[in-house]
Amino acid sequence: MTLQERDKKHLWHPLTQHKLYADHLAITKAKGALLFDDRGNKYIDGIASWYTCMYGHCNDYITNRVANQMKQLDQVVFAGFTHEPAIKLSEELMKILPKNQQKIFFSDNGSTAVDVALKMALQYHFNKGEKRGKIIALENGFHGDTFGAMSVSGLSIYNGCFEDFFIDVARIPVPSKENFESVKQQFIKLLETTNVAAFIYEPLVQGAAAMKMYDAHLLDELLGLAKQYNTLTIADEVMTGFGKTGKYFASEYLVNQPDIICMAKSLTGGLVPMAITSCTQNVYDAFLSEDLVKGFFHGHTYSANPIACTAALAGIELLQSDEIKEKIKRLIASHQQFDKHIKEHPKVKETRQLGVIYALDINVNMERYGSLRDKLFKFFMNKGVFLRPLGNTIYMLTPYIITDKQLEKVYNTIEEALEIV
């Protein structure tokens, strides 16, 4: 039996309707920007396996460091104990995070990083004797699949039957030049109820909404307003963090810095799962008390796993290296070059780029919208390029270390794909 056949017996895949999508391609190996399947084919990983493996798959620098750590200290309870990988990671993160961030709290994935942020925000006000139960979020935002994260996500296709169990969330449209006055008024109206604990947003790029981008000045103004009303601000940088926007964090494009930041995905360079929620001294201080229950009683068994911390440390070192900085610059310039050329194509409706994130909307009538995604996906895979179109959007978020030749192939394949739609 092939791996694909054996897969069908006991496995239930994420985000999958198995009746419609029964077959799962078996990947046996990955290196650099390449994935290898069990049939002898290789694919360029055009989305860095959901924006995790930014330094390349099975990066030797990271895997060697992790292998050494595995022999030294594998796992220990982080309630009551500490260890150097976590300490060192906190020190290194402080060098690249926005200056107002002072404390880091560990969890296991992007969704839990968001849940931690929401609980922090709710308890922050509770500890100060203020009952604030509402969260403001952006329409079409995506923050994860656990209950808290799902509640603040605005992509309803994922949420269906769970809506009755959501935490209290008010949604505002993503600000644009056209709607800004109205969005601002809605936002102020909500803030004036003084019941709003926090405003959560994906800074500048909404990933799951097909890499929708919005203006830093407009977000900045909303953040300024939130601060006036003592509403905490939560930047979900799970997708945008660690260099993808051309800065370490998308928040660096803004004047107003968030009180809380969520990180995951490429935090560990794709090697192992781990997430971090960072916050300001002010947020942390609201939990300090003689009163035990004012502490933050949230924890995961694998919190601050030393192996994951070591992977993150190695990744952050790479991120700050001249080599990776050069590669990021090259990738940004290269996308700009491609954009100049492709945006004139009659099948291209709109293009957008921030840092190494590049997206292109195809001009297509709505009847064909549903099947288009599958058709494009198959086309790309047959050509040896792994891209996951979202609706009529093709986006690229390749590993920083993708070679020029591989990049050229991704561009050419996208251009060829425009001929089949």
Ligand SMILES: *Cc1c(COP(=O)(O)O)cnc(C)c1O
């Ligand atoms: C992927 C993602 C999440 C969820 O992270 P998981 O690790 O999949 O739980 C949350 N927020 C954003 C912006 C994401 O892109």
